[in-house]
Amino acid sequence: MIKRYSRKQLTDIWSEENKYKIWLDVEIAAAEAMEKLGQIPGGVASIVRKKAKINVSRIHKIESEVKHDVIAFLTSISEKAGIKARYLHQGMTSSDVLDTSFNIQLVQSGTIILNDIDQILKILKRQAKKYKLTPCMGRSHGIHAEPITFGLKLASYYEEFKRNRKRLAAAIDEVSTCAISGAVGTFANINPNVEKTRCKKKLGLKVEPISTQVIPRDRHAFYFSVLGIIAGSIERVATEIRHLQRTEVYELQELFSKKQKGSSAMPHKKKSYFK
Numbered sequence: 001m002i003k004r005y006s007r008k009q010l011t012d013i014w015s016e017e018n019k020y021k022i023w024l025d026v027e028i029a030a031a032e033a034m035e036k037l038g039q040i041p042g043g044v045a046s047i048v049r050k051k052a053k054i055n056v057s058r059i060h061k062i063e064s065e066v067k068h069d070v071i072a073f074l075t076s077i078s079e080k081a082g083i084k085a086r087y088l089h090q091g092m093t094s095s096d097v098l099d100t101s102f103n104i105q106l107v108q109s110g111t112i113i114l115n116d117i118d119q120i121l122k123i124l125k126r127q128a129k130k131y132k133l134t135p136c137m138g139r140s141h142g143i144h145a146e147p148i149t150f151g152l153k154l155a156s157y158y159e160e161f162k163r164n165r166k167r168l169a170a171a172i173d174e175v176s177t178c179a180i181s182g183a184v185g186t187f188a189n190i191n192p193n194v195e196k197t198r199c200k201k202k203l204g205l206k207v208e209p210i211s212t213q214v215i216p217r218d219r220h221a222f223y224f225s226v227l228g229i230i231a232g233s234i235e236r237v238a239t240e241i242r243h244l245q246r247t248e249v250y251e252l253q254e255l256f257s258k259k260q261k262g263s264s265a266m267p268h269k270k271k272s273y274f275k
Contacts, residue, residue, distance in 0.1 A: 007112075009112055010109055010112060013105055013108045013109050013112075014105060014109075016056045017054055017056055018105075019101065019105070020054045020056065020059065020073060021054055022101040022104050022105065023070075023073055023097050023098075023101050024048075024052060024054065024077065025101075025104075025202075025203070026096070026097050026100050026101055026104075026178075026180075026203065027048070027074075027077075027088045027089060027097065028045050028048055028049055029198040029202035029203055030088075030089075030092060030096075030180055030194050030198060031044050031045040031048065031087065031088055032045040032198065032202070033191075033193065033194040033197050033198045034087075034090060034091075034191075034194055036197070037191050037193060037194065039090065039091075039191065039194075040087040040090055041084075041087065043084070044084050044085075044087045044088070047081060047082070047084045047085075048077065048081045048084065048085050048088060051080055051081040051082060052077045052080050052081045052085070053080045054076075055076055055080075058076045058079075059072050059073050059076045060072070062075050062076055068094075069094075069098075070089075070094040070097055070098070074088060074089055090189075090190070091182050091189035091190030091191075091194075092180060092182060092190060093182055093183045093184075093213050095179070095213045095214050095215075096179060096180045096181065096182065096213070099178075099179055099211075099214060099215040100178040100179060100180065100199075100203065100205070100215075103175050103176065103177060103178065103205060103215065103219075104203065104204075104205070106172075106175045106220070106223060107172055107175065107176050107204070107205075110168060110171065110172040110175070110223070111172065113168060113227075113230070114165065114168055114169060114172065117161055117164060117165045117168065117230075118165070120161055121158060121161055121162065121165065124154050124155075124157050124158040124161065125158055127151075127154050128151045128152075128154035128155040128158055129151065130151070131149065131150040131151040131154065132149055132151030132152070132155075133149060133151065134149055134150040134151060135147050135148075135149055135150075136148060136149065136150045136153065136244075136251055137251070153240070157233075157236075157237050160233050160236075161233060164226075164229065164230045164233055167226045167229060167230075168226055168227075168230065170226075171222055171223040171226040171227075172223075174219050174222050174223065175219045175220060175222075175223045176204070176205050176206055177199075177205055177206050177207065177208040177215060177219065178195065178199040178203055178205040178206070178207065178208060178215075179195065179207075179208040179211035179213070179214075179215050180194055180195040180198070180199070181195060181208075181211050181213060182213065183213055184212060184213050185210070185211040185212045185213040185214075195207055241254075
């Protein structure tokens with residue numbers, strides 16, 4: 001996305017730095033569980049947490065040689081954390097880290113969007129009440145129909161975003177799972193209690209009931225389909241507002257600050273100025 005339109009909160013979540021930090025969180029959480037189960041020596045998790053440093057360029061350099069992202073990551077961590085780091089990832093497979101971390105990023109992003117929808121709902125509710133008696137033209141197939149109020153139009157958006165909020169909350173819950181089940185998901189080389197005791201307590205996720213080492217993708221399909229529905233709702237509102245601001249319609253006017261410019265070539269492209 002163009003940087004100007006990117007939100008720092010979200011770009012930070014999907015940055016390489018944050019991705020590897022989450023990978024490290026997952027590895028440390030698993031190591032803590034393994035320590036309690038006596039599968040690895042005590043103190044591994046605390047040493048790694050203290051000494052490990054994320055070096056994105058170093059990870060990429062190692063990956064260019066080994067052709068494997070998780071191995072490159074673990075190698076880089078071992079270079080900083082020392083010999084104790086060799087106990088990380090014991091019995092795990094790459095997808096245990098990749099899929100669990102990806103879901104954490106989806107939850108983090110979804111939570112921000114959920115908060116945004118809460119703000120949208122507050123504004124729509126307030127404006128719907130404010131303009132509940134403001135008449136405007138109702139249209140059918142783009143043709144003048146019966147009069148309505150602008151508040152009613154906004155109220156319809158409010159109800160739609162209420163539904164969107166429920167959908168997104170459900171999608172976040174759907175994707176809030178982790179899998180630390182080892183190769184092909186059989187737990188042959190890792191104790192199921194590693195997943196059970198750490199997913200919720202340390203990572204804030206539920207245990208994936210059955211995984212093939214890969215978290216089922218229908219969860220992600222649901223999540224992204226909900227984002228698509230929300231995007232459609234945003235487009236519906238934006239298109240209507242733009243339509244109502246057209247010169248030949250001019251039922252709405254956009255806020256235009258005193259020094260704001262509307263076009264580099266057409267000075268008449270200026271909306272109303274409100275103090």
